[in-house]
Amino acid sequence: xxxxxxLFLFYFLPxxxxxxxxxxxxxxNYWALFASLLFYAWGAPKFVFVVASVIIVDYFIVNKIDxxxxxxxxxxxxxxxVVLKVGLLAYFKYANFFVENLNYVINLMGGENVAWTKxxxxxxxxxxxxxxxxxxxxxxxxxxxxxxxxxxxLLYILLFxxxxxxxxxxxxxxxxxxxxxxxxxTIDNKIIGFYRFVIGLSKKVLIANVLGAEADKVxxxxxxxxxxxxxxxxxxxxxxxxxxxxxxxxxxxxxxxRMMGFKFPENFNNPYISQxxxxxxxxxxxxxxxxxxxxxxxxxxxxxVTVKRMYFNLAFxxxxxxxxxxxxxxxxxxGAFHGFFLIMDRLFLLKVFSKIGKxxxxxxxxxxxxxxxxxxRATSLNQVIFYIxxxxxxxxxxxxxxxxxxxxxxxxxxxxYITLLKKxxxxxxFIFFKEKYSNSQIILLGVLxxxxxxxxxxxIIASGFNPFIYFRF
Amino acid sequence: MKRTIYYFFLLVLIFPAIDSVFQLFHYTKLNGSFxxxxxxxxxxxxxxxNSFQTQKEDYVSDNLNAKPLLTRIKNQLDYSFFSIANNNxxxxxxxxxxxLESYIENYTGDNYIGDENLNKTSTTxxxxxxxxxxxxxxxxxxxxxxxxxxxPEYIPSHYTKKK
Numbered sequence: 001x002x003x004x005x006x007l008f009l010f011y012f013l014p015x016x017x018x019x020x021x022x023x024x025x026x027x028x029n030y031w032a033l034f035a036s037l038l039f040y041a042w043g044a045p046k047f048v049f050v051v052a053s054v055i056i057v058d059y060f061i062v063n064k065i066d067x068x069x070x071x072x073x074x075x076x077x078x079x080x081x082v083v084l085k086v087g088l089l090a091y092f093k094y095a096n097f098f099v100e101n102l103n104y105v106i107n108l109m110g111g112e113n114v115a116w117t118k119x120x121x122x123x124x125x126x127x128x129x130x131x132x133x134x135x136x137x138x139x140x141x142x143x144x145x146x147x148x149x150x151x152x153x154l155l156y157i158l159l160f161x162x163x164x165x166x167x168x169x170x171x172x173x174x175x176x177x178x179x180x181x182x183x184x185x186t187i188d189n190k191i192i193g194f195y196r197f198v199i200g201l202s203k204k205v206l207i208a209n210v211l212g213a214e215a216d217k218v219x220x221x222x223x224x225x226x227x228x229x230x231x232x233x234x235x236x237x238x239x240x241x242x243x244x245x246x247x248x249x250x251x252x253x254x255x256x257x258r259m260m261g262f263k264f265p266e267n268f269n270n271p272y273i274s275q276x277x278x279x280x281x282x283x284x285x286x287x288x289x290x291x292x293x294x295x296x297x298x299x300x301x302x303x304x305v306t307v308k309r310m311y312f313n314l315a316f317x318x319x320x321x322x323x324x325x326x327x328x329x330x331x332x333x334x335g336a337f338h339g340f341f342l343i344m345d346r347l348f349l350l351k352v353f354s355k356i357g358k359x360x361x362x363x364x365x366x367x368x369x370x371x372x373x374x375x376x377r378a379t380s381l382n383q384v385i386f387y388i389x390x391x392x393x394x395x396x397x398x399x400x401x402x403x404x405x406x407x408x409x410x411x412x413x414x415x416x417y418i419t420l421l422k423k424x425x426x427x428x429x430f431i432f433f434k435e436k437y438s439n440s441q442i443i444l445l446g447v448l449x450x451x452x453x454x455x456x457x458x459x460i461i462a463s464g465f466n467p468f469i470y471f472r473f
Numbered sequence: 474m475k476r477t478i479y480y481f482f483l484l485v486l487i488f489p490a491i492d493s494v495f496q497l498f499h500y501t502k503l504n505g506s507f508x509x510x511x512x513x514x515x516x517x518x519x520x521x522x523n524s525f526q527t528q529k530e531d532y533v534s535d536n537l538n539a540k541p542l543l544t545r546i547k548n549q550l551d552y553s554f555f556s557i558a559n560n561n562x563x564x565x566x567x568x569x570x571x572x573l574e575s576y577i578e579n580y581t582g583d584n585y586i587g588d589e590n591l592n593k594t595s596t597t598x599x600x601x602x603x604x605x606x607x608x609x610x611x612x613x614x615x616x617x618x619x620x621x622x623x624x625p626e627y628i629p630s631h632y633t634k635k636k
């Protein structure tokens with residue numbers, strides 16, 4: 001059940017919110033957990049039992065980590081807890097990939113394939129396994145005490161707003177809210193949360209879906225069908241689709257959390273205005289970047305090692321980060337591509353960017369990011385090569401894209417780069433980060449949100465309705 | 474005030490469901506030919522293989538009482554702002570002339586089936602004519618002129634550019 005579906009928007013969400021608002025504080029977590037279990041069982045009915053079992057077992061392991069004074073035992077228990085969760089991810093997400101590649105190598109050597117039944121990828125597994133890892137590591141590091149009940153731990157992992165696509169909420173930043181969030185459950189937060197949800201929904205439905213349809217069309221073309229102008233239309237569509245889709249989903253999650261009294265971390269901060277790739281990763285999928293830094297890069301030694309080792313750490317973290325996005329070679333390549341530019345930044349690029357000024361730096365960084373998206377979006381390494389080649393072949397053709405696409409693309413570009421201007425930054429602060437609005441501001445924004453909600457709903461309902469008008473004659 | 478606005482929005486969200494259950498409003502039905510989605514029967518098997526959930530979501534969406542209104546809002550916005558006709562094959566031409574895409578492509582030759590297929594088809598028709606002629610039946614083959622061939626000047630320019 002995605003947030004932009006009729007069932008979620010008009011049935012699940014309003015019923016959940018009405019009951020949640022009527023439920024006394026001490027029972028709110030139980031209602032949220034029940035709804036989250038239902039939400040996950042709807043999308044991954046087979047897997048819900050597996051994940052619930054793992055969480056319950058892990059709860060007791062982490063409790064033991066907390067109560068034990070024996071350092072060696074604590075380390076061993078942490079290892080068991082980490083292996084349990086990484087093992088879950090490795091099996092469900094990467095087993096198919098490893099077996100396919102193993103079979104490829106065996107075939108090359110003239111051997112026979114290893115028999116294997118493909119494993120289905122459960123939704124949200126990449127996100128909640130990372131959250132669960134922060135639970136055991138934070139308790140081990142004594143950053144925070146473990147949760148008092150299994151129900152709270154299940155809720156932390158399965159909380160439906162951020163279950164499917166994040167933000168990745170670290171245990172230590174939400175632990176207190178799981179126990180008590182009365183103070184944050186104000187009417188201001190509820191209404192700001194709702195507005196944030198509508199903004200996210202509109203980003204997804206009105207912008208990302210329109211651009212995505214064009215990107216899908218172009219990326220389905222074969223090598224002979226692709227020309228330079230078509231390839232650019234395709235990759236620009238995808239560049240803004242992925243941003244508005246993912247950040248839209250994050251906005252919806254943050255908004256839903258806020259309506260429930262949770263304060264989730266921000267996941268995006270105008271990534272396309274970055275002046276170098278290092279900055280891009282401080283602005284794009286922020287919660288993943290922070291996770292990688294605190295739970296992988298720093299434990300590897302971070303910056304406090306030899307220069308060579310630091311570059312190795314950077315490359316390793318980015319390759320892992322790429323692989324986390326999907327079990328395919330192009331994701332590994334995409335991670336390596338970004339890791340390469342991060343190392344180049346440290347070697348000399350940052351100095352170059354600081355000399356050439358803000359706008360040229362933004363343009364060059366955007367260009368690097370766009371090429372990176374080709375690697376990310378392509379379905380094979382062969383497509384990566386011919387697509388990038390076609391971007392610069394200067395072989396043009398007649399290709400029609402309707403006016404709706406162009407208008408939406410202009411809107412997407414405008415909102416992606418608007419914060420380069422001071423007024424744009426002010427506008428963003430007003431819409432996204434203002435903590436309290438006056439009554440007149442609430443009404444003004446309310447009218448805008450009402451219009452966006454109706455148009456988004458109309459698009460959700462009507463998107464699949466393309467009747468054959470001649471059939472009735 | 475803020476509380477009123479918040480609950481107003483909750484009401485806006487829940488209203489389509491209430492309206493669907495109690496049929497509070499009557500909306501003019503949508504025209505056109507389409508297959509209605511059947512309400513799925515719940516079984517443990519259909520739940521576990523996700524087919525129940527997929528079909529139920531489609532069913533709920535298809536049977537929302539306000540679907541005709543919301544569909545018309547979307548179609549009107551697409552037509553008024555972007556000259557897009559959201560039905561199968563519909564194309565808005567110059568001066569708001571409406572076409573079906575396949576007729577335009579027939580006219581511009583974009584869907585030309587090739588000499589070989591054309592020869593095959595004409596041979597088949599000729600054989601049929603001969604067959605019926607032996608039974609004293611005349612088979613006439615008539616080429617229908619389409620709207621696109623009568624009003625080629627209103628065809629959107631991106632189709633004629635391709636020609």
